[in-house]
Amino acid sequence: MASGKINVSVENIFPLIKKFLYNDHEIFLRELVSNATDATLKLKHLTSIGEAKVEYGNPIIEVKIDKEGKKLHIIDQGLGMTSDEVEKYINQVAFSGAEEFLEKYKDSAKDSGIIGHFGLGFYSAFMVAEKVELITKSYKDEPAAHWTCDGSPEFTLIPSDKTTRGTEIILHIAEDSLDFLEEYKIKELLNKYNKFMPIAIKFGTKKQSLPKPEDAADDYVAEEIEVDNIINNPNPAWTKQPADLTDEDYKTFYHELYPMQFEEPLFNIHLNVDYPFNLTGILYFPKMSNDMQMQKDKIQMYQNQVFVTDNVEGIVPEFLGMLKGVIDSPDIPLNVSRSGLQADSNVKKISNYITRKVADKLKALFTENREDFEKKWNDIKIVLEYGMLSEPKFYEKAGSFILYPTVDNKYYILNELKEAIKDNQTDKNGKLVVLYASNKDAQHSYIAAAKDKGYQVLLLDSPIISHLIQKLEGDNENLTFVRVDGDSIEKLIEKDEVQISKLSDDETEKLKTVLETLVPKPTYNVQLEAMDSNASPFIITQPEFMRRMKEMSQSGGGGMFGMGNMPEMYNLVVNSNSELATTILNTTDKSTQEHLVKQALDLAKISQGLLKGEDLTAFVKRSFELIK
Structure with missing residues (x-):
């Protein structure tokens, strides 16, 4: 038997972990399941390069509740640890085994999917547990070890009779955290954080009917058996190549992400880049309302298939925060402040890349099937118009696909619009006058009067259109926008005949x-x-x-212009x-x-x-x- 003190740099690490390391105690399950995944992926890698002489098989991670014993078990079939490794990786707090592993095998482990950023993850268990046991057996031919700690710097480490490879962590749940012994609570957390982990996760069992035999009678009742209840999808769509996915695959995954969303997405953008950073993901354009605030926080952020947050501000360009979907990158830090994220060079590169990729995809959709793009315009315009206002890089590319619809459902891009009105709608200074309506019904008489004169009238009805018009006029000196019920058209259009007063x-x-x-x-x-x-x-x-x-x-410009209530x-x-x-x-x-x-x-x-x-x-x- 060994005993001693855990090697920590503060007098007592546990209050620090419980109060300050993570904002939300529920994160402990994410960390422990992620560590189990790490251990399994490491073993997979070592067996693939011939360093581990064991059968990898089809390992799973199991989460079990013992409500009567007030215990929660997390069990993996990964590479396990020896007693020496427990001393090194568990007792020397914040020494990340995954990071050391990556350094040692940095060339061959590049694509192995090992998370490697969790560091103190194991000790998050003490946020909800008054005592933690760790029973582990290494893939190496060495005795198993049993480590126990009661939340103080004191620990015990003794041999164990465990005979199977892998690690079992037993959390003795504290009195103030007994809700983590409820099945619904653990299922909710596994669905939230580990729904797409790359290793199958078992949580309980479920009944499954056996296939009906060919010679079965009409009144045959299918036999049911108990099978493992695997609650995650280890191979989500974003981890695959776009060429391997059909439109139906993308739609199916959309409904897997958003089970309560019944409308189909309009289209998707598959992100896949490995230089100068790693990033995969799928963004979906759903039908948009004009309420931008209602649309936010629909994109899920993952790190190596581990859910991190659905607040992607600072990572995803602000205007795309109204989309839905998932982004996965190992290059985004897990536990860091928003200001830290905004200062992170990788995060800035990722944001710029996403902007460019979305603009390129929109241009391709417009070019390949303009008619279909025009049909979807009213459902996506609020996002793209906001993008033109908020993202200079997006604005630079947007001229080739941003549409300007007329009240008669004809669509122009800006250059086409200029060409269409140049002979008929110029003011006395030679500027092109773009007439537009913001409400087709309310401004019907004004629209009719303008059309009687042969003018084109656009329908621009998003809540931010005034801001966008201001920007377009600033960047196009020969262009002025006038709402159809604004200043008298007769004053503006040069071709109008001057009427003589009676x-x-x-x-x-x-x-x-x-x-x-x-x-x-x-x-x-x-x-x-x-x-x-x-x-x-x-x-x-x-x-x-x-x-x-x-x-x-x-619409939000009051502070900018100092107008208040005009x-x-x-x-x-x-x-x-x-x-x-x-x-x-x-x-x-x-x-x-x-x-x-x-x-x-x-x-x-x-x-x-x-x-x-x-x-x-x-x-x-x-x-x-x-x-x-």
């Missing part, structure tokens, strides 16, 4: 004075314009700059060539004149969705009176 200058001034007396200030700025006599008599527009600033402040300001554009304008001007009865202005203003408000509450009620009542 009113004299004096009449125009008189009419403006009447209107300014009756129209609420400062919300509405009255403007008289000579338009076609068939055009709407009263039109409400909003100055493009003011409207855009207000939209940006509402006041509502509109233009009331009155067509001085309309019959209504002449009627208002020539009406001598002030009450009738006021009634006409108020009714016309309310009709213009309705077209902009601005008539609400008491004003709407009064308008409806007044309208019924008119048709009696």
Whole structure:
């Protein structure tokens, strides 16, 4: 029998482990199952190079609950340890056996999948256990060893009668952690952290029906047998080559990742790189809503098939955080602060690579089947538009596949759009004027008026479109965007004929004075314009700059521009060539004149969705009176 003190650099490592090493106590199971996986993969590697003269077989890892004895067992069939190795790897805390193994076999072990980053992982057991036993037998022909520690620096190490290769860890669960003896809890943790571990994990048994014999009678009842309940998938899709997977394989894996997700993904991007860092994974584009916050934290981060986190901020470009899928890289540290991740050179390279890979895939999808890409545009646009705003490298590539749809469901990329409007939509300074709507139904009358003049009208309705427009205008000096119900189109498009006013200058001034007396200030700025006599008599527009600033402040730009809550300001554009304008001007009865202005203003408000509450009620009542 041997006894002694564990070699630690602090007086007592265990309170440190329990309180500070990991934020969440449930991590202990991830660490211990990962260590068992390590031991198994090491043995696989040593047998493959002929250094271990044993039969590798089909080893599994078993997790068992002994609720009555208040014990949790983690059992592997890996390479095990000798007594000397227990002294070295268990008693010398933080001396990582996996790291030493990788150093020794660094050339041949390159692709063996050994985790090698867990270090203190074994001691995480003391976060939930008041005593830990380790019974282990090495693949070498040496006696088994039995190590015991009660959570103090004291340990015992004695010979064991274990005859089979591998290691069993027995956790005597502490009173404050008895929930880890519940079957549902352990199953939940194994599914969360170890669902895709590369070694099969057994947790209990399940019943399985035997195949029906060919000569069985019609009333044959299949015999059931107990079989191991393997709860993980050791060979998930992302570990395979894209050439070996079908579209159906990708969809099946998507539903394995997200069992409660019933909609199919639109398409996927398979990531696979081994230089200058290791990274594999599959990203899925699901159908997107306009609520960006609701979409986040759907990508799962793994390290050598061990689940790490679903908060991938700093690793995955922010705009792709709205996607779903999995990323696996041994080059991302497991337990490190977010600021540490952001400063990590490998993490920056990985983020840049993912951005480039996604952009390349999108371009390929657009080029190979533009029609299909256009059909999916409304379901993915929020991600790509956000990417253009937040990732310069993505913005550089996006011009070849970002679409600008019209209200008539025609799709342009930016260069095509410029070509389509260059002869018909330029302002007096030679700039191309891009007209767009943000709500096809609410702005229908404005859209119809623009289309009557032969203009193209885009439908840009995402919540961040004002920010994107600002950026596009900054990078394209000859381009200006104007919402179709914004500043009067007649002022902007050079080809519009200049209408001659039917009113004299004096009449125009008189009419403006009447209107300014009756129209609420400062919300509405009255403007008289000579338009076609068939055009709407009263039109409400909003100055493009003011409207855009207000939209940006509402969608997250308030702090950027210092706008806060901007006041509502509109233009009331009155067509001085309309019959209504002449009627208002020539009406001598002030009450009738006021009634006409108020009714016309309310009709213009309705077209902009601005008539609400008491004003709407009064308008409806007044309208019924008119048709009696």
